[in-house]
Amino acid sequence: MTRQRHTSIVLAGGLFALVLLGAGCSTLRHSAVNQMGDALAEGGTAFASDDDPELVRTAAPFSLKLIESLLAENPRHRGLRLAAASGFAQYAFAFIETDAEEKQATDVDAALALRQRARRMYLRARDHALAGLAVDHPDFAAHLRTDPAAAVAQLGREDVPLAYWAAVSWAGAIAVLKTDPELIADLPLVDALATRALALDEAWNAGAIHGFFIRYELVRPGGSVKAARAHFERARELSDGHQAAPYVALAESVAVVEQNRAEFEALLHSALVLNADADPDCRLANLIMQQRARRLLAHADDYVAP
Numbered sequence: 001m002t003r004q005r006h007t008s009i010v011l012a013g014g015l016f017a018l019v020l021l022g023a024g025c026s027t028l029r030h031s032a033v034n035q036m037g038d039a040l041a042e043g044g045t046a047f048a049s050d051d052d053p054e055l056v057r058t059a060a061p062f063s064l065k066l067i068e069s070l071l072a073e074n075p076r077h078r079g080l081r082l083a084a085a086s087g088f089a090q091y092a093f094a095f096i097e098t099d100a101e102e103k104q105a106t107d108v109d110a111a112l113a114l115r116q117r118a119r120r121m122y123l124r125a126r127d128h129a130l131a132g133l134a135v136d137h138p139d140f141a142a143h144l145r146t147d148p149a150a151a152v153a154q155l156g157r158e159d160v161p162l163a164y165w166a167a168v169s170w171a172g173a174i175a176v177l178k179t180d181p182e183l184i185a186d187l188p189l190v191d192a193l194a195t196r197a198l199a200l201d202e203a204w205n206a207g208a209i210h211g212f213f214i215r216y217e218l219v220r221p222g223g224s225v226k227a228a229r230a231h232f233e234r235a236r237e238l239s240d241g242h243q244a245a246p247y248v249a250l251a252e253s254v255a256v257v258e259q260n261r262a263e264f265e266a267l268l269h270s271a272l273v274l275n276a277d278a279d280p281d282c283r284l285a286n287l288i289m290q291q292r293a294r295r296l297l298a299h300a301d302d303y304v305a306p
Helices: 003-021 026-041 053-073 078-103 108-136 140-146 148-153 157-175 187-200 204-216 225-238 245-257 261-273 280-298
Strands: none
Touching: 053 078, 053 280, 078 108, 078 157, 078 280, 108 140, 108 157, 140 148, 140 187, 148 187, 157 187, 157 204, 187 204, 204 225, 204 245, 225 245, 245 261, 245 280, 261 280
């Protein structure tokens, strides 16, 4: 941890104490909330570089509720909206949805309850992302529903992170259960957000948007396996081959659809041989995806024919 990072965390803790005690002056209180919000919004790498997924799993709920408590004081803080959107979406996928998958074979009711909880978390993430976009684009969510093309056309490159997490979390809410017709009907809105984000900055976050499209191409109107493979190659290039997620995504989507057992296993093994420490900013994500790869290999017969 650098001295600058350490200082920001200590400062954030002191400001939180000030907020809890009550400053007695609304201007000072608002300033304290903003300063702590900035520190939290910029401190994502503390979790991203961690090497202990279980530690992060335990710590994340407190961090997320802290972010929401600050948003209650300042709902127009875009950085906090982004932190909440990405945090809730990743928590839903990495921990809640994963727990549901593990429960599915032994306790269907428990798995369903977990999937319902994951969907609530995804929708919470989506709403934070849309609220963040509305800070600079008033009534964005309403505009998106009435005219998706016009709504996303007003977004700029600075909006890509929020647009990405809005699309990813919305898609996650649809995919985790696939039982809500009204939610499924929102797929064109997901498409509009994701497509615009890709057009604005395809290289954002080491190709994360291309990584999303690997799976998404198989459910979007007009999507194809060929397009999914192209997104995989581009995601791999933009991440310099340091991320496990594209390999796992292609295995779970294209290899399963094509029932290609050899490719399924080869992709997952490619994810597992990656050095999670090669890119510290991706360490946690790589460890979580490698855990997923091991679980998929252990249950390969459930996904692809022997």
